[in-house]
Amino acid sequence: MEANFTEGAKLMKFTFTKKIMLIYGGLLLTVITLTFLFSYLGTVGGLRRQLTETNYALLKQFDQKMEMAFQQIEKDLLELTNDLDFAYFMGNVYKDEPERYASFYAINEKMSSFLNRNPHFSSIFVYSDKSGNILSEKTFMNKDISENKWLTEYLNMKGYFQWLPTHQIWDGATKRDVVTLIRSYPAVSAPGHRTGLLAVNMNEAVLYRMIHDIYEEGYQGLTFVIADNGDVVTHSDKSKLYSNMKELPYIERILTGEKSGSFGITLDGVKQSVFYKTSGYTGWKIVSIVPESQAYGPLIVTRNLLLAFTAVMFLIAIILIFYFSIQTFRPMDLLLGKLSGKYSHQKIGGMSAAHQSFSYLETVFDQMFLDRENLERQVRDSKPMLKWRTVMDMLVGYRTDYSMVKNHLEFTGGRLLPEWFVVVTAEVGKEGGIDPKDEILYTYALCNVAEEIINRENAGLAIDIGGGRAVILLSFAEGDEAQNHLRAAALLEQILDIMRRQIGVTVTAGVGRCYQDMKDIPLSYGESQQALRYKMMTGIHTVISIEDLQTTDSQDYLQFVQRIDRILEALKQTDPDKMDSLLSEAYQAAVRSNLSPDLIRQFSFELAVRALQTVEALGMNTDELKGKAGNLHDRIHQCENWRQAEQLVSSFMSGLASAIEERRSQRGKSDTIDNILVYIQEHYSDSALSLDQLADEFHLNPTYISKLFKDHAEGNFIDYLIETRIRASKELLKDKNIKINEISDAIGYTNSRSFMRTFKKYTGLTPTEYRERILANEQADD
Incomplete structure (x- = not known):
């Protein structure tokens, strides 16, 4: 019986311990598997x-490069044909x-000069259907004896121009x-x-070189261009020129698929x-075929x-699991050993192997993240984005070391001098509406023109920051500061x-403003944006200098x-x-405070600008109102005294008020929203006041109430509630005996x-600052 007990104890020891180890180990391995899977x-x-x-x-960069070159040549060709000699011919x-x-x-002579200005293009033909003559920069021939009879096929083409894929011509020499x-x-x-x-x-080789120049050395992929019917435009394999690749399955998929995309093939x-x-x-298709070993090489290494x-x-x-399980269940093993009357102590070896494993694990982990950081840095620092990122870093003050x-x-081909910096924010005009694609193209053209003009005698950069705006550095x-500021303004005029x-x-x-140190570039950038905001006063197509704006740091002015x-x-x-009364009081207070004429004009500018912004915030178009008012900046500057400035601004503000009143009268009234507004005025002190509470009170849907606010209150519920509470707090702050936290609770x-x-x-x-200012003004009035 004792022998049976001993064998049973051994079996219990093995079964219980192994089961716990398997469950514990399985959970741990599952966690490890899920962690690494994610x-x-x-x-x-x-x-x-x-x-x-x-x-x-990269494909987009080549497309933009090709499109700019083609559009420029089309424009230059139109200018060339305006010459009278072409009409005679x-x-x-x-x-x-x-x-x-x-x-x-x-x-x-004109064609030769044209080609000298456009080195991308190799020859030009002028064909007269009246005489049948073909004239190039190298030769003169008649269509009947010329190898360029293909020209006549396009005399009745649809549209005014057409780009032909690669074909062979005779230019008079080869x-x-x-x-x-x-x-x-x-x-x-x-x-x-x-x-x-x-x-x-344009020589096909020149077009292909545009592609080749975009990709770095060691690129093993294949990039080519085909027309929308499958004809080859340019290809690294010159034997494929004049061929049609439409029969290839992956080419047919490209021609019939979306405008852009990617897929895998073998x-x-x-x-x-x-x-x-x-x-x-x-309309051509730009195609890049890259071996997955190159396209996703870093990814495979990481995997x-x-x-x-x-x-x-x-x-x-x-x-x-094996080691810690033994340590964890050792007391249990001892207990089972005592029960069985036997205990075999298995000595565990040293920790050297475990330490080596952890060391190897740390090395692999560090190498994995190092490879990932290197890959992300290579992607981030690619040439198309490096220039934009570098300039943006300077504008926000992230980069202040010129050597870096x-x-x-x-590396990107840009150039910048080590000191005397001026930042310009420029915006493309959008009057009459502008297509987003055209906006991008015009901004790109603006950047190119700016860099070309600036780098003739100085150095600078220009980038697109979106929304039809560009930053020029x-x-x-x-x-010195004054001389370089004037130089910058003159370059902008050009x-x-x-x-x-x-x-x-x-x-x-x-x-x-102009600053000597690179660390001050963010200051100049902020000033350029501030100056640009005054375009609603100065009008479009103007250069607005921050130096032209009056300083507003006077303490009297800030209070006023x-x-x-x-x-x-x-x-x-x-x-x-009420508006006329407040306006009259403001100008009289300005005179009593002995504000300078320049600050009174500045007050007039700022009031007009903020009034326009207020009207725009109500969802109204101010273009017609600004057109009627003319150039307010110049008109205010021409005022000889403060009364003329007051009369001009009062007339302008009255026009805005009339426009707001007219819009509200067209929109009509709503008894429901009026009742809701009254309810808010009576219950704004309730901290739980919300759209849901209004919905319950008036038996309406919260979404419908929100729409009523937008349609009739010219805003949304939460903004109206905050403005109501702020107005109430201003009244309470006039009493210096009420504490700030009491006012907070009261509203x-x-x-x-x-x-x-x-x-x-x-x-x-x-x-607290508002209360001190109110009390100071009251004492000054006394």
Whole structure:
């Protein structure tokens, strides 16, 4: 019986201990598996998206580069055909042979000059349908004996111009593979009314070089361009020129699919990733085929590291489970050993192996994150984005070390001098409406024009910051603050003139002050944005300097300008009598305070600007109102005394009040919203007041009440409630015996800190500062 007990104890010991170890180990391994699974999906998935976006960005960069070159040549070609000699040639109206040859020579000189200005293009043909003659910069021929009879096929083409995929021409000296722009003559003429054509040819090799220049050395992928019918435009494999690739399955998928996208294929047994984009200008498809080993090489390395790391962690986990399980269940083993009358002490070896495993784990972990950081840095610091990021870092004050900035800019082809910086914020005019694509194109053109003008004698950069705005950063090698500020304004005048004359776009620019140190660039940037806000006063297509704006740091002025809030409140209430009274009091107070004429003008500017902003906040279009008022900036400057300024501003404000009243009368009244507003005035001190409470009180849907506020109260519920509470707090603050936290409770705030934060946001002052100012004004009046 004793033997049976001993064997049973051993069996119990083995079964119980092993079961606990298996459950404990299984849970631990499951946690490790899920942890690394989520890490794998997050890391590899994120890197895959970044790498895909990088390939799309490269295709987009080539598309923009090609589109800019093509649009510029089209524009230059239109300017070229305005010459009278082209009209004579196309119409074949010459008095005699000497006049004909003189005209031919003049046209030839103009075409040669045209090609010198546009080095991307190799030749130009001028074809007259009247005479059948074809003239190029190298030769003269008749279509019947020329190898360029293909020109006549496009005389009756649809549209005024067409880009042809790669084909072969004879330029008078040799045969070339070219991409051609065909343009009708006259420039705007329908089929049957044309007298000729112009054709500008770009060597196919030049177009391919545009692609090649975008990609870095060691790129193993294949990038080519095809027309919308599958014809090859340019290709690294020149044997594929003049061929049609439509029959290839992946090409057919590109031609029939979305405008841009990516998918995987297998070519010659190798997995490849296909990225493509459709040019919005030519309609051509830009295709990039990259071996997955290159496109996702860093991703594969990271994946393998994660898998190796997981395997190591499994091994370490098993060792740790075995070791700690023995230690954990050792007392239990002792108990079972005593029960069985036997105990075999198994000595565990030293910790050297465990320490080695942890050391290896730490090394693998560090290497994995180091590889990830390096990969993210490479993606972030790619050339298309590095310039924009560097400039933005300088504007916000993140980069202040010129030596570090210089290296980044030289890598992207930018140039900046080490001192004397001026920041300009420029905005493309949007009058009459502008398509977002055109807005981007105009801003891109503005940046190019700005850099070209600035870098002739100085150094500077320009970037697109979105919304039709660009930031232009100028630097100068010599001079002082005043001289360089004037130089910057003069350069801006040139840039605006070129944008209007050559591109037909108006641009308004705000110019910040000149600072010697790079660390002060954010100050100049903020001043340029502040200056640009005054465009509603100065009008569009102007250069607004921060130096032209009057300083407002006078303590008397800062106290005096607080009156604007009450005037604007009367404007919103469309109470003309109260508004005129407050306006008259403000100007009289300015005179009593001995404010300078410049500060009185500045007060007039600021009141007009904030009044316009108030009207715009009510959802009204102010373009017509500003048009009727004319250039308020100049008109206020021309006022000879404060009474004229008061009369001008009063007239302007009355016009705004009338416009608000007219809109409200068209919108009609609502008894429901009136009752709701009365209820809010009576219960704003209730901290629980909300849309849901109003819905319960008036038996309406909260969404419907919100819509009523937008339609009839010109705002939303929460803004109206806050404004009501702030107005009530201002009245209570006049009594110096009431504490701030008591006022907070009285107007419905449960937290005095929340009240003080909201009050300062709406008034610019803390409640204590506001009370001190009110009491100081009352004492001054006494």
